[in-house]
Each structure stands twice: as structure tokens, then as C-alpha cells.
Amino acid sequence: xxxxxxxxxxxxxxxxxxxxxxxxxxxxxxxxxxxxxxxxxxxxxxxxxxxxxxxxxxxxxxxxxxxxxxxxxxxxxxxxxxxxxxxxxxxxxxxxxxxxx
Amino acid sequence: xxxxxxxxxxxxxxxxxxxxxxxxxxxxxxxxxxxxxxxxxxxxxxxxxxxxxxxxxxxxxxxxxxxxxxxxxxxxxxxxxxxxxxxxxxxxxxxxxxxxxxxxxxxxxxxxxxxxxxxxxxxxxxxxxxxxxxxxxxxxxxxxxxxxxxxxxxxxxxxxxxxxxxxxxxxxxxxxxxxxxxxxxxxxxxxxxxxxxxxxxxxxxxxxxxxxxxxxxxxxxxxxxxxxxxxxxxxxxxxxxxxxxxxxxxxxxxxxxxxxxxxxxxxxxxxxxxxxxxxxxxxxxxxxxxxxxxxxxxxxxxxxxxxxxxxxxxxxxxxxxxxxxxxxxxxxxxxxxxxxxxxxxxxxxxxxxxxxxxxxxxxxxxxxxxxxxxxxxxxxxxxxxxxxxxxxxxxxxxxxxxxxxxxxxxxxxxxxxxxxxxxxxxxxxxxxxxxxxxxxxxxxxxxxxxxxxxxxxxxxxx
Amino acid sequence: xxxxxxxxxxxxxxxxxxxxxxxxxxxxxxxxxxxxxxxxxxxxxxxxxxxxxxxxxxxxxxxxxxxxxxxxxxxxxxxxxxxxxxxxxxxxxxxxxxxxxxxxxxxxxxxxxxxxxxxxxxxxxxxxxxxxxxxxxxxxxxxxxxxxxxxxxxxxxxxxxxxxxxxxxxxxxxxxxxxxxxxxxxxxxxxxxxxxxxxxxxxxxxxxxxxxxxxxxxxxxxxxxxxxxxxxxxxxxxxxxxxxxxxxxxxxxxxxxxxxxxxxxxxxxxxxxxxxxxxxxxxxxxxxxxxxxxxxxxxxxxxxxxxxxxxxxxxxxxxxxxxxxxxxxxxxxxxxxxxxxxxxxxxxxxxxxxxxxxxxxxxxxxxxxxxxxxxxx
Numbered sequence: 036x037x038x039x040x041x042x043x044x045x046x047x048x049x050x051x052x053x054x055x056x057x058x059x060x061x062x063x064x065x066x067x068x069x070x071x072x073x074x075x076x077x078x079x080x081x082x083x084x085x086x087x088x089x090x091x092x093x094x095x096x097x098x099x100x101x102x103x104x105x106x107x108x109x110x111x112x113x114x115x116x117x118x119x120x121x122x123x124x125x126x127x128x129x130x131x132x133x134x135x136x
Numbered sequence: 137x138x139x140x141x142x143x144x145x146x147x148x149x150x151x152x153x154x155x156x157x158x159x160x161x162x163x164x165x166x167x168x169x170x171x172x173x174x175x176x177x178x179x180x181x182x183x184x185x186x187x188x189x190x191x192x193x194x195x196x197x198x199x200x201x202x203x204x205x206x207x208x209x210x211x212x213x214x215x216x217x218x219x220x221x222x223x224x225x226x227x228x229x230x231x232x233x234x235x236x237x238x239x240x241x242x243x244x245x246x247x248x249x250x251x252x253x254x255x256x257x258x259x260x261x262x263x264x265x266x267x268x269x270x271x272x273x274x275x276x277x278x279x280x281x282x283x284x285x286x287x288x289x290x291x292x293x294x295x296x297x298x299x300x301x302x303x304x305x306x307x308x309x310x311x312x313x314x315x316x317x318x319x320x321x322x323x324x325x326x327x328x329x330x331x332x333x334x335x336x337x338x339x340x341x342x343x344x345x346x347x348x349x350x351x352x353x354x355x356x357x358x359x360x361x362x363x364x365x366x367x368x369x370x371x372x373x374x375x376x377x378x379x380x381x382x383x384x385x386x387x388x389x390x391x392x393x394x395x396x397x398x399x400x401x402x403x404x405x406x407x408x409x410x411x412x413x414x415x416x417x418x419x420x421x422x423x424x425x426x427x428x429x430x431x432x433x434x435x436x437x438x439x440x441x442x443x444x445x446x447x448x449x450x451x452x453x454x455x456x457x458x459x460x461x462x463x464x465x466x467x468x469x470x471x472x473x474x475x476x477x478x479x480x481x482x483x484x485x486x487x488x489x490x491x492x493x494x495x496x497x498x499x500x501x502x503x504x505x506x507x508x509x510x511x512x513x514x515x516x517x518x519x520x521x522x523x524x525x526x527x528x529x530x531x532x533x534x535x536x537x538x539x540x541x542x543x544x545x546x547x548x549x550x551x552x553x554x555x556x557x558x559x560x561x562x563x564x565x566x567x568x569x570x571x572x573x574x575x576x577x578x579x580x581x582x583x584x585x586x587x588x589x590x591x592x593x594x595x596x597x598x
Numbered sequence: 599x600x601x602x603x604x605x606x607x608x609x610x611x612x613x614x615x616x617x618x619x620x621x622x623x624x625x626x627x628x629x630x631x632x633x634x635x636x637x638x639x640x641x642x643x644x645x646x647x648x649x650x651x652x653x654x655x656x657x658x659x660x661x662x663x664x665x666x667x668x669x670x671x672x673x674x675x676x677x678x679x680x681x682x683x684x685x686x687x688x689x690x691x692x693x694x695x696x697x698x699x700x701x702x703x704x705x706x707x708x709x710x711x712x713x714x715x716x717x718x719x720x721x722x723x724x725x726x727x728x729x730x731x732x733x734x735x736x737x738x739x740x741x742x743x744x745x746x747x748x749x750x751x752x753x754x755x756x757x758x759x760x761x762x763x764x765x766x767x768x769x770x771x772x773x774x775x776x777x778x779x780x781x782x783x784x785x786x787x788x789x790x791x792x793x794x795x796x797x798x799x800x801x802x803x804x805x806x807x808x809x810x811x812x813x814x815x816x817x818x819x820x821x822x823x824x825x826x827x828x829x830x831x832x833x834x835x836x837x838x839x840x841x842x843x844x845x846x847x848x849x850x851x852x853x854x855x856x857x858x859x860x861x862x863x864x865x866x867x868x869x870x871x872x873x874x875x876x877x878x879x880x881x882x883x884x885x886x887x888x889x890x891x892x893x894x895x896x897x898x899x900x901x902x903x904x905x906x907x908x909x910x911x912x913x914x915x916x917x918x919x920x921x922x923x924x925x926x927x928x929x930x931x932x933x934x935x936x937x938x939x940x941x942x943x944x945x946x947x948x949x950x951x952x953x954x955x956x957x958x959x960x961x962x963x964x965x966x967x968x969x970x971x972x973x974x975x
Contacts, residue, residue, distance in 0.1 A: 041267050041371065041391065042283040045308045050186055067186030072281045079371040080266040085827050085851065086518040090370050092266035094515070094554070096273035097177055098170055099254045099401070101549035101584060102515065104826075110892040112586050119172070119183055225873045232873040239877055517850075531750065538634065541641065541746040544850065549826055549896050580871060584826065584894035590880035591891060 040076040041092055053122040058129060070126055071096070071103050071115035081105065081115060082128045140243040141166045141216075142462070143231065145223060145404060146250035148176020149448050150440025152208045153455030154248045159211045161463050166216045166242065168223060168233065170583075174208050176252055176440075177272060178448045181205065182280045193279055195304065196340055197448075204452070224581035226407040229435075232580075239589045246435045246465075248458045249423075250451070251404055251442035255395035256419075256557050258293075258504045259511050259521075262364030267372030267391045271297045274393030275304065284310040286391020290375050292316035292361055293394040294497040296337075299344040301393060302353065312353050313387045316377055318396075318500045320358035330491030337447070337488070356380070360503065364392055396499055398445045399557055405442075406578035408433060414571035417490065418444045419499055420557070421575040428461045428475055429454060437462055446482070446489055453482050504561035513562060514555040516548020521562050534563045535574045549584050552576050602628045602762070604947045605781055605791035607769050607805055608798035609635035611745075611933060612925055614752035615940020616795055616947075618674065621759035625948060628789055629753065629761055630781065632768040632801075633867070636749025639799055639928070640936060642901030644822060644844055644856045645745045646835045647934045648685040649710055650737035651701065653910050655958035656935065657708040662954050663938035664739065670748075670937070674755035678748040679849060684834035685740035686715075686724070688886065689733040694839035698735040712737050726831055728888045731838075742835045742846050745933055752940070772808050774919055793921045793947040797939075800864055800904035802912070802926025806961075809919040813912065813964045815927050816905035819862035819869040823879055825893040827851030836886065843882035853893060855883040860900035871898035905929040913939065913959040915946065923947060924961055 050065040057074050064073040071093050074081055080090035081103055093103035096116045103115040108125035120126075142158060144151045147169035158165045167174075173181040179201040182188060190198040218235060225232035233240045255270035262268065267286055269277070271293060274285045278301075288311035291302045302315045324331070331338050348355055358380030365386070367373030374388040405423040406412070411432035412421045425431050425438045437458035440451040457478040464471045493499075507513065509522035527543045528534055536559065539545055545559055546552030552559075556576045563573045604620050606613045609631030617629040629635075647667055649660040671677040689695040702712045713736040720727065720734050757763045768784040772794065779794040796805045803815030832847035843857040857879030860871040876898050884891045906912060906927035916922035923946045925939050932939070938954065945952040 041286065042277065042281075043285075043287040043310060043391075044283050045278070045310065047186070047188060047282045065186065067183040067281075069281060072277075072283055076283065079369055084264075084518065089264060089518075090266050091264065092371070094264075094268070094273060095254060095270050096276040097254060098583070099550065100270075100515070100554050104549065104584070104894065106892075110889075111588070112584075112892055112894055117170070117172070119185075225876075227870075227873055239873075241873070531754065535634075538750075542750070547824075547897065549894065551897060579897050579899050580873065580876070581895055581898070584896050586891070587825070587880045587884055587893055587895055588891040590877040591884060 039078070041079040042072055042075040044076060053120070055120050055122070055124040055126060057126045064120055066122075068120050069116055070105065070113060070118045070120050073120040074115065074126065074128065140229065140245035142246045143168060143242065143244040144248045144250060146176065146252055146440065146442065147171065147174035147208070147217070147219070148250060148252050148440060148451060149179060149204060150250035150451040150455030150458070151176070151248070152204055153452045154250060154439055154459040155215050156207050156211060157456045157459030158462070159214045161468065164214060164216065166218065168218045168221050168231070170220065170222055172220055174219070175201070175205060177276065179204060180276060180280050182282070186282060188282065222583055222585070223404055224583065224585050226404050234585050234589055237589055238592050239585070246437070246462050248437045248439055248462065249405055249431070249442055250440040250455060250458070251401045253398040253400050253441040253445055254553065256397045256399040256499070257554055258396055258500065259507055259513055259558050260361045260364060260394070261508065261511050262366060262372070263394070264512055264515050265364055265366050265372050266370065268364050269391065269393050271295075271301050271393045271395035275301050278304055278308060284308065284391065285393055286372065286389060287311065288313050288389045289391040289393060290314045290316065290387050290389045291393045292318070292359070292375065292377070293396045294319045294500065295395065295397040296341055296492060296497065297395060299341060299348065303344040303347055306348065306351060306353060312348075313389045314354040314356065315348060316359045316361070317355070317357045318359055318361070318503060319497050320380065323498060324496045327491035327495035330487045331496060334488035334492065337449070361394070397493055397497065398441060400442050400444055401553070402442065403551070403578040403582045405431070407580060407582070408436060410436065412575055414575070415444060417494065419570065428479060429458050430461060445493065446485065450482060450485050450489070453478050457482070501561070504558055505565060507558060507562055513558055514545050514548065516550050517544045519543060519545055524559060524562055528563055534565070534568065534572060536560060536563060536576045537574060539563060540576070546576060551578065600788060601790040602626045603791065604793045604795060605630060605779060605789055606795040606797055607772075607781070608796070608802070608926070609749065609753060609763070609765065610638060610797060610799050611636060611640035611749040611752065611936030612939035612943070613795070613797035614749045614756060615937045616797060616943040617756035617761045617763065617940070618752050618759065619941045619944035620947065621756050621761040623944065623948060627756065627761040628791065629756065629763045630767050630769050630783075630789065631763070631765045634765050635753040635763065636746070638901045639903035639932065640749040641746050642822065642899055643745045643820065643903075643933045644846070644854060645742050645933065646685065646837070646844060646846065647680060647743050648737065648740040648835060648837070649934065650685050650705065650712060650735065650740055651687055651837060652931070654704055654708070655910050657705070657710065658955035659913075659935055659938045659942060661708060661710070662941065663935050666937035666941065667741075667743070667934070674751050676747065676751045678751060679744035680741060681743070681849065682739060682741040685737045685837065686834040687735045687837045687839065688727070688731040689839050690730050691732065695733040697839055698733065702735065710737065724833070726887055726889060728885055730885045736834065740835065744848070749936070769805075772805065774809070774921065779921065793923070795943050795947060796922065796924045797926060797943065799926055799928070800902045802904055802924060806916070806924055809916060809922055811916050811918050811924065811961060813961070814907060816907070817862045817864045818903050818905050818930060819860040819900040820856050820903065820930055821858045821860040821871045821875040821879060821898065821900055822854065822856045823876055823883075823895055823898045825853045825890065826896050828853060828893055832887070838886070843879065843886060845883055845886060853890060855879060857882045862900070862902045864902060867902065869900045869902045871900045903928065903930055908963075911935070911959055912961050913942065913956050914961055917962050917965060
């Protein structure tokens with residue numbers, strides 16, 4: 036597993052490998068991973084903060100802080116820390132524009 | 137209208153135990169929980185695809201966790217269990233749910249609130265960087281996902297969780313660069329007589345500390361966090377602290393976990409319009425209850441850490457007690473003796489908990505009140521301490537809800553969960569009593585709901 | 599000092615503005631607010647600042663208010679986040695489009711120019727709108743502002759000019775004798791004033807009744823919802839014929855929509871949004887802007903507002919009591935009127951008259967059979 040990610044896997048028993056895409060890029064992850072785990076084993080950030088160029092990568096991992104909302108490719112919102120990644124899933128982390136009018 | 141039900145909110149140790157204690161008397165409660173699987177945060181279970189041994193997951197607590205999980209799994213046919221279900225609103229004697237992506241409603245006759253807790257945060261420069269997490273998050277990552285929050289990590293803050301998480305990480309083979317506690321060693325000495333009453337829990341704490349020291353992992357007491365430092369990739373590269381002796385020290389790492397004890401989640405209690413009081417012991421507004429956990433509204437019972445932090449063992453007791461008191465109120469008066477016994481056991485646990493949370497690992501009041509101006513307080517809206525202080529000066533206000541209205545503090549997706557503890561301290565400033573900032577009001581939804589959930593209309597019953 | 603030239607009951611936007619305008623003219627003023635300034639309808643409303651669609655009886659004062667909104671920063675030190683985004687009123691049927699056309703003629707007599715948009719130009723200009731919208735009427739000068747900050751800013755500006763602003767101060771009774779108004783406070787203290795302005799919102803009729811001015815005032819709590827921040831895409835504040843939903847996007851990116859009414863308990867001074875109403879509102883909002891389906895609802899709120907039987911406020915002298923003036927019952931559309939309502943009330947208190955046309959809002963209309971009607975569109 037690449038070490039470029041924020042999250043660092045510890046050795047565990049065999050798990051089924053699946054593939055998903057993050058912003059179009061295919062990545063190989065494990066069944067049972069959350070979307071957050073899937074993304075962060077490959078990257079250090081999950082998303083761009085709306086109000087500046089800061090990056091965010093979730094915070095509480097228990098569905099409380101709401102800092103890890105991303106999208107499916109159909110636009111549907113998913114909370115990365117509490118959503119399990121599915122085989123073939125397309126995840127979009129870019130939010131498509133600044134909010135300051 | 138569908139028949140009103142006994143509803144338990146939360147499937148952590150309190151909620152699970154309450155369910156067991158209702159089923160044994162032939163009731164069929166509805167159990168609603170946000171997580172995919174039961175266990176709450178402390179006994180969280182990984183998804184079936186990533187199952188590991190209880191020993192690997194829960195360490196010393198494996199037997200306790202296993203007993204609770206097996207008990208709960210055994211009553212699966214005797215309860216109506218709705219995992220992955222958010223209660224987004226409470227109104228009168230109904231709850232509004234986000235279930236399967238749709239808005240639903242359920243009526244309750246009796247309600248056991250076991251809504252749990254989350255980490256209490258004091259912001260520090262750099263705390264919103266990728267790679268900075270709560271201690272709870274660090275533990276969940278390891279337990280539920282078999283990942284560390286970084287390849288090399290530093291844990292800081294205070295509280296029993298600090299040492300437990302550090303131990304769990306080091307044991308899993310992740311490099312723990314340092315454990316940095318803002319509480320001073322002398323605080324533990326002062327608390328020692330009460331801490332000794334904690335028995336098993338206290339012994340575990342000593343064990344973790346000795347274990348970390350034996351592995352030459354630096355454990356520093358009485359520190360002050362200064363800054364979580366970013367690298368060129370805009371993510372955590374290290375942390376700078378001030379030692380008890382006043383010297384600056386830096387530790388390189390790729391992840392940090394921090395927290396200052398836990399804070400009860402009371403949003404649903406608020407929407408139920410329960411009475412609240414400021415509990416100085418718990419440093420927050422909590423729903424009030426009688427000596428046996430009955431809330432101010434008839435038919436509502438409080439259990440677990442959502443009603444004030446007492447820990448997982450106490451949560452099981454308050455969970456059972458909530459169920460027994462409910463049954464007592466339905467006519468099983470012979471339960472009075474057992475209820476008294478449970479309450480006595482709970483009361484006996486309080487001195488230890490008090491010594492732990494308020495003396496040995498006391499919330500660092502000064503640190504919270506003096507968060508530097510340029511530090512972000514509200515991470516949803518990107519609001520800094522200076523914004524809050526400036527508005528407080530300009531408007532001569534310290535009321536949280538007014539400052540919220542003027543600055544957008546706590547108006548983001550988390551609705552104040554993460555920032556309220558710190559914002560309260562910042563607003564209270566140097567001298568004022570923490571309760572004088574007023575109670576931050578919860579407004580539905582309890583957590584974000586996609587508007588799509590409302591497009592299918594509203595069924596009366598899940 | 600407990601004797602003032604003018605006492606104002608009610609620290610909503612209009613009351614705070616009255617305190618400001620009176621202080622500016624040198625009058626001694628006591629503003630009496632039971633809770634906090636701008637905490638009810640003035641602080642929790644949608645934040646639309648529009649003239650389009652108003653009842654003709656309100657258009658004169660709406661025009662005067664419009665000038666004040668544009669000048670807010672100079673007057674009170676904050677622009678209240680007022681932005682001239684325009685207001686777009688949507689028609690969802692040919693009948694509604696005909697109503698918009700008719701209203702344009704009415705507005706013209708008040709120097710308010712509206713631009714009508716057919717389906718094609720509506721789609722071209724606002725491609726995010728759903729099929730439900732078939733046409734619209736655009737008022738370029740209208741806009742939106744942040745209701746949470748405007749009334750408190752007026753009260754601070756009034757205080758800076760010398761007004762006595764007493765919050766958490768409930769008036770339990772008032773009467774007039776020896777030419778003075780005597781107001782009894784919950785604290786047991788008394789306030790005396792030569793003139794009294796009743797600007798108590800949903801509680802206005804109760805105060806009017808102390809002096810024998812009787813009117814039935816209803817109560818409502820507009821159910822407001824807000825989403826997470828989204829990239830800017832909406833532009834104007836949106837309304838619809840019939841008024842059953844209204845939507846705007848604030849500068850920070852969140853989309854606010856209102857539809858229907860929550861629970862309002864005037865006696866307990868308690869209001870809360872209702873889940874069913876929120877759900878129905880979400881459906882309406884998505885029917886206007888389909889892409890909102892994927893936005894997260896993060897908060898709902900409401901506050902208590904007074905409503906009059908004919909849907910327009912009371913403004914003017916008391917029919918019974920000299921020196922008493924009423925302005926209340928704004929029926930869910932008082933935010934835009936607030937600044938001018940305060941200016942007009944200040945003139946009434948000090949001069950006994952105002953250059954602004956408010957005759958159709960007089961209290962006396964309730965002493966005979968009402969001829970005013972609700973706005974058709």
C-alpha cells in the first residue's frame with residue numbers, strides 16, 4: 036500500500052479487494068473501508084474547505100463534526116466517515132466553485 | 137395512527153443494556169442508532185467485511201464487549217432495531233427519522249435517551265489541518281477501520297483516553313512520537329485517594345502509562361500545545377508545544393490526535409424541550425433528571441454518557457436502570473430494590489469519576505479561555521477567536537445565541553457540536569462564569585439531512 | 599431619569615429604527631423590549647428586501663424604506679449585508695403570469711418599474727430554475743439583507759445617539775393620565791413619557807387594548823430552512839405568485855428557503871419549526887430549484903409574527919388616545935418596511951404628521967367594515 040496517504044493500514048487478516056474511483060482516478064481498497072478510509076489511504080486531504088484554500092480530511096470519524104461530506108458522481112451527498120465504499124463507486128471530492136459571491 | 141412504542145435512542149452500552157432489560161420483561165422496544173452496527177463508540181464493531189477478534193478490537197474490555205454484543209445479538213428477534221438511522225427532529229411525542237434516505241416518523245410512549253458523547257475540543261493553531269483528529273477519531277480509525285491516523289503520531293490533550301489511545305496505537309505497531317498531557321503530575325497526586333477507589337479502571341491507567349514509558353515513548357505532563365505545524369503539502373508535519381518548564385519543543389509526525397475529555401450529545405433532549413441546567417461538574421448544560429434518571433418530561437429517561445460523562449461501565453448501569461425505572465413506572469413496583477441498588481452503585485462510582493475528570497485530568501480552563509486570536513474556533517464557518525471576541529466587544533454581548541446570530545458561530549454543518557465548548561470559554565473570557573453565556577440552542581435537524589429525503593413524502597411509521 | 603419625550607414598546611426592527619430616528623432629532627427616548635432587540639420576527643425572518651408584490655397601501659412606505667436600505671451603512675454603521683440582487687417573482691401558470699402583468703401596471707403608479715420575463719427568457723437568464731416556473735417578474739432594485747444583524751445595529755446606533763434602550767424589560771401595563779403615559783414595568787418600576795409608540799409586533803393588539811383600541815391580531819411563525827453553503831448560483835431573491843415558497847442565497851453561500859408556518863405560542867413567547875412543514879417546504883423549494891435536492895438541510899428556525907385580518911399592518915395614530923401611535927401586525931412582510939416604519943413613527947410622535955402616505959394603514963379601518971383586500975398576487 037502506498038505511503039502517500041494520511042491513513043496508515045495496520046496488518047490484518049485477508050480482506051476482499053475492491054476498486055473505486057476518486058475524482059476519476061481508480062484506486063484499490065478493501066471491502067469494509069469507509070469512503071474516508073478509502074480516500075485517505077491514497078491522499079492526505081479529503082476535500083477543499085469552502086471559504087479558503089485550506090484542505091480538510093475529516094475530524095471526528097463518528098458522524099458528529101460533519102467535516103467529511105463528499106459526493107457520489109450523481110451528485111448525491113455522502114458522509115465519508117460513515118459510508119462504506121462500494122465496488123465500482125465513483126466519489127467526487129471537488130465541490131465545484133467557491134461560495135463567496 | 138400507529139401505536140406508540142417504547143423507543144431507545146442509541147445502541148451503545150447504555151442503549152443496548154436498556155434494550156436487554158426491557159426484552160427480559162416481554163417488551164418489544166424500538167432501538168434507533170446512527171451507526172451501521174451496535175456498540176456505540178466504545179464497543180464499536182467494524183463492518184462484517186473487516187471483522188477482527190474482540191481481543192484485537194477491545195483489549196482489556198474484550199470480555200465485557202463480547203458479553204454485551206452477544207446479549208444484544210441474541211435479542212435481535214425481540215426488538216425492532218433500526219441501525220444507520222438518524223433522528224433529525226423530536227416534536228411532542230414523535231421522532232422524525234432519516235431512514236434509508238427517506239424522512240419517516242415514529243410515535244413513542246416511552247423514550248430512553250442514550251445519545252452518547254463526543255470529544256471535547258480546545259482549538260489550537262493548525263487543528264483544522266489534514267491529519268489532525270480527535271482522540272476518539274484516532275481510536276475509531278484503529279478499531280473500526282484498522283488504520284492509524286498517520287504513520288507516526290503524537291497524541292495530546294488530557295483525559296484517560298489520551299493514554300489508552302496511545303497504548304493501542306503503539307501496540308498496533310504505529311510509531312507514537314509522544315504523549316503530551318496538559319494536566320500536571322501533581323494533579324494526579326492530589327486526586328490519588330479518590331482515584332484509588334476506581335479499582336480496575338485506575339489500575340488500567342497505571343498500566344498504560346508504565347507500558348508507554350517502558351517503550352521509551354516520551355510522556356510529558358503539564359505541557360501547553362502551541363501549534364500543529366503544516367508541511368509543504370498543507371497537512372500535519374509536526375507539533376510544537378511548551379513544556380512544563382517553559383521550553384518550546386517540537387515533535388515531527390504525520391498525524392495528531394487530541395481531546396480534553398468528552399462532552400454529552402444533548403441535541404435531541406433539547407428538541408424534546410426537556411428542562412436543562414448548567415452542571416459545573418460536567419462543564420455543560422445537561423437535561424435535568426430525578427435521582428433515578430427520569431427526565432423532566434413524563435416518559436423520558438436518561439442513560440449513558442449523553443446525560444453527563446460517567447464512562448462505559450456506568451453507561452451499562454444507567455442503561456439498565458432507565459429500563460427498570462420505565463418498567464417500574466408501568467407497574468412493576470417490585471423493581472424498586474434493584475433500582476436503588478443500581479443507583480447506589482452509580483453513586484459510589486462518582487468520586488472516582490470526579491477525581492479523574494475534574495482533578496487528575498481537569499479541563500484546562502485557562503487554555504480554553506485564552507485561545508489565541510488567530511485560531512479558528514468554528515471549523516465549519518472558518519470563524520476565528522478574534523471574530524468572536526471582536527463581536528462580543530462591539531455589541532457588549534456574551535450570550536452564545538446572540539453571538540451566533542451576529543457572526544455565524546456554530547451555524548455550519550455541525551451546528552455547534554465541535555465549537556460550543558471552546559466558544560463558551562472564549563466568550564466567558566477571563567472572569568465570567570461559564571453558564572453566563574447561556575445555553576446554545578439546538579435547532580432541527582440534529583444532523584444534516586439531504587433535501588432529497590423529503591421528496592418522497594412522509595410515512596407515518598418506519 | 600424616568601420621564602421621556604417618547605417611549606417605544608417593542609425592540610423589533612421598526613421600534614429600533616424609531617428610537618434611532620427620534621434620537622437623531624434630539625428627542626429623549628426609552629425603547630422598552632421584553633426580550634432582546636430583534637429576537638422575534640425582525641431577527642428570524644427570511645431577509646427579503648422587496649417592494650415587488652406589495653399591497654398598494656404599503657408601496658409608498660416601501661419606496662421610502664428602499665432609500666433608507668441603500669443608505670444603511672452611512673446611517674447606522676453597517677449595511678446589514680443589504681445587497682441589490684433584484685427580486686424575481688415566478689409564475690407557475692398562465693393565470694399567474696396575467697396577475698404579474700396586472701401588478702406591473704399598479705407598481706408603475708408608484709414609480710416601481712418591473713421587467714416581465716416569458717418562459718424562454720426566464721430559462722435563458724436563470725437556467726437553474728425547474729419546469730414549474732413558467733414566467734417571472736423581475737424588480738432589479740429589490741434585494742436581500744441579513745435580518746439577524748439589522749435591528750440590533752439600529753438599537754446600538756440609537757443608543758449611541760443617546761436613546762435609553764432597556765432590554766429584558768417587560769411593560770405589564772400602560773395608561774395615560776395628566777397628559778402623560780405611565781408604563782408599569784415587570785420590575786415594579788415606572789416609566790413616564792409624553793408620547794407612546796406601540797410597536798410590539800405580535801403583542802401590539804394587546805397593548806392597544808389597554809387604551810381601548812380593539813383589533814383582532816393573529817399570530818404566525820414562518821418556517822425557515824437553510825442549507826449548507828453552495829457555490830453562488832441563484833442571484834436574485836426568489837418568490838412565487840401565492841407566496842407559498844421563497845428562496846435566496848446568502849453571500850456566504852447557504853440557501854435559505856421559507857414555506858409554511860411553524861408553531862407559534864404568543865403567551866409562552868415560544869416558537870419552533872415543524873417537521874412536516876419543513877418537509878413540505880423542501881419539496882416546494884426543490885420544485886423551483888431541482889438541484890437543491892442534493893443540498894444538505896442544516897438548520898430550521900422561526901419566530902413570532904403578528905398578523906392582521908386584512909394582511910397589512912396598522913400604522914398611525916390611536917383612534918382613542920392622544921399621543922399614542924400604533925405600528926404593528928406586519929403580517930410576515932415587515933422587514934423591508936422596518937427602517938421607514940421607524941422614520942414615519944418618529945415623525946408622528948414629534949410632528950403629529952408624516953409626508954409618507956400611510957392613510958390606508960390607519961387603525962380606524964377596523965372600526966368599520968374593512969375594504970382593504972389581500973394582494974392578489
